[in-house]
Amino acid sequence: MATMRDIALLAGVSTATVSHVVNGTKKLSPETTERVLMAIQEANYTPNTLAKSLRSGQTHTIGVLVEDIRGLPVAGIVSGINETLSKSGYRMILHDLHLLEKLYNQYEQIASYRQRINNGVALLKSSNVDGIIYVGMHDRHLDYLFDPMETPLVFAYSHGTSQDTYVTYSNQDSAQDMTRYLINRGHERIAVIAGHPHSYPTARRMHGIRMALQQVGLIIPDEYVRYGNWEYESGITETKVLLSLDPRPTAIFAMNDLMAAGCMHVLSEMGLNVPKDIAVVGFDNREISRYLQPPLTTVQLPTTEIGTAAALHIMEKINNPSAPPAREIIHCSIIERESV
């Protein structure tokens, strides 16, 4: 590998001059510049990144901490981050926290989470990253951890602490949009299969649904709201309850595609036609939603966009460390298929 010294010798200048040509840090005569450029070309020179980083204190590397890369939205976000960073000449060190598998004892789990996050942060810091993007939803564990972070930090997907920069998607607005979509197609008796009762997305989405109904003077009866646990099976259970109601709802809004799938399974077993007898919509646009009978109308999570925005924010923060924290909430789009 050719070094700066080699180029200096070849062009008959000092290494300082070569450095200035390479980085454009000083005005030089056209002839010298030309000579250096020729030498660089001839020797096929590329600056040594390590030396550069050691001297300048900047690595042009972002650490990306993900809770589990196998989680669907995570991969999309990482993809967006990577694309945007690459374009600006940044690299990405990815570290997977493996937070997907659950431990039985809740206290052990929290301890284990925190330790893994600690290790991950330590690894990234030892890599001299210029900034860190945290991708995930476990904000609970993060507050205490990132408190004394001197490295710029951006949360993607989750919120982190309120004083941090984050990028997320709009739970409330999306649910509101989807509900309006149902209303516009003539539905007034809209039931909901919600997620875990005390979870953040459940609360926000529920709020969005109520807002949309309220705006047209409708209200959702308590028995039309069933809380599941985000799993297929709970879609089955709760749908059965909803179908026993009188009057029966004309549309079911499941807060994710898995529960919507369970719901549609029951419906088809009962001999009910979707969308003629009853409409169903989901949330997430998971792969399964395309292959349901009929294909499910659902909400597309803007994963790539979240990644892109997070990458933009972290670069911004690096270049301007004193800037106030930014909050970006990205809109979801409705994927219109045949279940309404």
Next chain:
Amino acid sequence: MATMRDIALLAGVSTATVSHVVNGTKKLSPETTERVLMAIQEANYTPNTLAKSLRSGQTHTIGVLVEDIRGLPVAGIVSGINETLSKSGYRMILHDLHLLEKLYNQYEQIASYRQRINNGVALLKSSNVDGIIYVGMHDRHLDYLFDPMETPLVFAYSHGTSQDTYVTYSNQDSAQDMTRYLINRGHERIAVIAGHPHSYPTARRMHGIRMALQQVGLIIPDEYVRYGNWEYESGITETKVLLSLDPRPTAIFAMNDLMAAGCMHVLSEMGLNVPKDIAVVGFDNREISRYLQPPLTTVQLPTTEIGTAAALHIMEKINNPSAPPAREIIHCSIIERESV
């Protein structure tokens, strides 16, 4: 940040001694060692990775080039790679090639692929990675590219050129196992919905199926083999053809879960019961397979294991560059559900 010089001063020794304590590169008196260790603790010293790498020429960083992180098996492989590398103190620079979206013009596509791969490799090399793992299936483009690679290289998932180290899964054996599974459950008239006719997995899996049948003296009639294109829709089309056959097959082996899903859709429309009237099996264990009616028996791709093995191989290659290339083919397991 405390440096080695600080520690040296604190412990009253030279930086050389500190270095030797930290790395265990020289025998030192217990007292000195102790003093240095105390100083390190006190000053909360961690060695600067950049300086270390610059001096030693090793970064303890592996570049991982993926065709598209959003592809299902890819995330699993990356997860395995990351876990294994982390345990050995290696970091991972991930670069996504974004090869998922297809271009219309085939020549443009190949050119674009090659350029992206070139850029990716250049990025990783400029990061001074100790080795590269390529995760993907587009071996076609790689032969010419990686030819003059001085950096250790391992292919995961795809084969690469025959003279390279690779880790992949067993197409043939898995298909053979699954076919035996069907045979053992009494099936003799087994039909196949294959993938693209000229693709490598199709050929190997087909071969495995024939082998299994042959071993029990059975043979698969030509009309029982239908070639699809890996998509849901082709599962529908080809199943209709298969059902029109006389005698009708008692089992259908779809070469992926998507086509199996299409198949099962037709079956249920026709009023045929799975598995009573006809058995169906798939391949890949995609999310959808769990939620079909009935849940689909399928083949689990050993993604994590592939990643683990690839990580092990790249570290081996780094420590022993002259070792001969290794080839590892990992077995798939059958996920037994209710479709047989």
Next chain:
DNA sequence: ATAATTCAGTCAAACGTTTGACTTTACCAA
């Protein structure tokens, strides 16, 4: 004509390690 300024480029220290060559002291054998 002199001083001040600009221009083009160089010098050398610094970033924080590693490591082969060296020094010093102690110990042992002949």
Next chain:
DNA sequence: TTGGTAAAGTCAAACGTTTGACTGAATTAT
């Protein structure tokens, strides 16, 4: 005593850049 060896550390160059301070010449202002 002499020579040799082992043990415990140190020295200083090297890895390949960047960059503030400097120099010498040319140009401009007074």
